[in-house]
Amino acid sequence: MTRVALWVAYEGTNFSGYQTQPNGRTIQDEMEKALSRIHKGAKLRIHSSGRTDTSVHARGQVVHFDTTLTIPAERWPKALNACLPADIRIMEASIVADDFHSRYHAVKKEYRYRVLLRPDGDVFRRNVTHLVSYELSIAKMKKAAEALIGTYDFSSFCAANTSVVDKVRTLYEVSIDYDRDELIFTLVGSGFLYNMVRIIVGTLLEIGAGKRDVEELANILAAKDRTIAGKTAPGSGLFLWKVSYESEIFSDSY
Amino acid sequence: MTRVALWVAYEGTNFSGYQTQPNGRTIQDEMEKALSRIHKGAKLRIHSSGRTDTSVHARGQVVHFDTTLTIPAERWPKALNACLPADIRIMEASIVADDFHSRYHAVKKEYRYRVLLRPDGDVFRRNVTHLVSYELSIAKMKKAAEALIGTYDFSSFCAANTSVVDKVRTLYEVSIDYDRDELIFTLVGSGFLYNMVRIIVGTLLEIGAGKRDVEELANILAAKDRTIAGKTAPGSGLFLWKVSYESEIFSDSY
Numbered sequence: 001m002t003r004v005a006l007w008v009a010y011e012g013t014n015f016s017g018y019q020t021q022p023n024g025r026t027i028q029d030e031m032e033k034a035l036s037r038i039h040k041g042a043k044l045r046i047h048s049s050g051r052t053d054t055s056v057h058a059r060g061q062v063v064h065f066d067t068t069l070t071i072p073a074e075r076w077p078k079a080l081n082a083c084l085p086a087d088i089r090i091m092e093a094s095i096v097a098d099d100f101h102s103r104y105h106a107v108k109k110e111y112r113y114r115v116l117l118r119p120d121g122d123v124f125r126r127n128v129t130h131l132v133s134y135e136l137s138i139a140k141m142k143k144a145a146e147a148l149i150g151t152y153d154f155s156s157f158c159a160a161n162t163s164v165v166d167k168v169r170t171l172y173e174v175s176i177d178y179d180r181d182e183l184i185f186t187l188v189g190s191g192f193l194y195n196m197v198r199i200i201v202g203t204l205l206e207i208g209a210g211k212r213d214v215e216e217l218a219n220i221l222a223a224k225d226r227t228i229a230g231k232t233a234p235g236s237g238l239f240l241w242k243v244s245y246e247s248e249i250f251s252d253s254y
Numbered sequence: 255m256t257r258v259a260l261w262v263a264y265e266g267t268n269f270s271g272y273q274t275q276p277n278g279r280t281i282q283d284e285m286e287k288a289l290s291r292i293h294k295g296a297k298l299r300i301h302s303s304g305r306t307d308t309s310v311h312a313r314g315q316v317v318h319f320d321t322t323l324t325i326p327a328e329r330w331p332k333a334l335n336a337c338l339p340a341d342i343r344i345m346e347a348s349i350v351a352d353d354f355h356s357r358y359h360a361v362k363k364e365y366r367y368r369v370l371l372r373p374d375g376d377v378f379r380r381n382v383t384h385l386v387s388y389e390l391s392i393a394k395m396k397k398a399a400e401a402l403i404g405t406y407d408f409s410s411f412c413a414a415n416t417s418v419v420d421k422v423r424t425l426y427e428v429s430i431d432y433d434r435d436e437l438i439f440t441l442v443g444s445g446f447l448y449n450m451v452r453i454i455v456g457t458l459l460e461i462g463a464g465k466r467d468v469e470e471l472a473n474i475l476a477a478k479d480r481t482i483a484g485k486t487a488p489g490s491g492l493f494l495w496k497v498s499y500e501s502e503i504f505s506d507s508y
Contacts, residue, residue, distance in 0.1 A: 009377050078373070091374070120332070120345070121343055123343050124311075124382060126341065
């Protein structure tokens with residue numbers, strides 16, 4: 001058996017999220033179908049660094065699977081892409097150690113969230129941004145975000161419907177960049193709770209809009225209570241950007 | 255009556271082209287529905303600078319209509335966008351002379367065609383580019399394109415199923431720019447025949463791929479015969495970029 005890790009990109013718009021489910025098109029199902037075709041109908045299971053929700057995108061999702069085939073790493077992307085729909089692309093493959101696990105061995109994850117600042121939107125970016133037509137104070141959001149850096153119990157920023165018990169995570173970076181008509185939030189952390197990025201962004205947007213004070217964020221964090229944080233920002237702006245492991249699996253372009 | 259001209263952008267992916275038709279979602283239908291809502295159910299007719307086909311996009315389509323309402327120009331985009339789907343956006347409106355016609359008064363049109371040069375494609379650009387995975391000589395395509403500049407009978411580059419009799423058009427510019435992993439073809443002309451840009455690009459790609467000689471293009475043009483030109487390139491890469499009139503209708507950002 002050989003364990004193969006894949007760098008996967010997808011546009012989440014036309015998927016019911018990453019994880020396989022009885023109804024709806026999912027990224028996991030499409031990839032397992034493609035693998036099955038390559039393995040003459042045998043069913044294979046793919047494991048990912050974590051699921052993504054409906055309409056959420058990935059630039060750098062990492063998954064792994066075991067195979068009896070002896071295809072060289074550099075030939076896997078072409079073989080799989082030929083069987084995959086155009087909204088999922090395998091960017092690179094790497095033969096990894098037999099005990100490598102895309103989820104359990106991830107040491108750092110980066111998410112980005114794109115906010116489009118155009119009153120009327122943009123037809124070409126409507127599926128890959130969250131449109132905000134109200135005024136935002138970037139300075140206030142940056143100031144508020146500082147309170148999130150560090151190791152905390154992020155219960156206030158975790159969707160209520162989760163089975164995870166330990167809600168302590170470390171955030172290394174929460175930055176906000178301004179690029180023409182877009183705001184790009186970059187969040188880097190040891191790991192993320194369910195909906196954590198979207199609830200943080202949603203709360204920061206409420207602060208930026210002046211609906212909440214900058215100082216509130218520290219209180220929200222301390223309260224460990226989802227109900228007092230802001231709204232969950234829409235999935236369309238969210239990208240799983242990069243997953244890091246102890247040693248690099250892919251080339252420099254990852 | 256007031257005549258209003260609109261600058262319209264749309265992503266053509268989920269439309270059966272611009273022009274109204276019995277089956278399928280069209281840009282004209284969506285816009286006429288939106289206008290009807292604003293005019294309390296009255297049916298209005300929209301005229302465009304020209305139709306676009308299925309999956310073809312517009313950055314700068316121009317349309318016009320007549321209204322009895324006295325809404326100021328700057329308020330039309332917001333009013334219409336509130337009634338339009340997110341893949342059509344009104345970018346700007348302008349009150350024009352009663353005899354202005356978006357099609358008959360157009361003096362110049364610019365189209366762009368995006369070719370994506372990545373063997374495995376890109377999930378985020380799959381609907382707005384044409385994916386080419388073979389090697390292309392840009393120098394050969396540029397050289398060949400020179401033969402197209404000027405006033406000619408472009409019958410060889412016009413889809414056979416057209417009722418247009420006069421096929422003489424003037425091309426002012428056919429340029430090819432290289433931007434990281436994309437080729438961008440820019441075609442500026444007095445007007446364009448049905449499928450003209452896509453047949454020109456398709457033929458240039460065959461020359462770039464070495465399937466045809468650079469010198470062939472002049473012969474194809476001279477033959478006035480669609481059957482000897484190249485394949486029609488897919489609609490997904492094509493953008494109606496800009497339509498020009500004797501005097502400017504919109505702001506500098508158009």
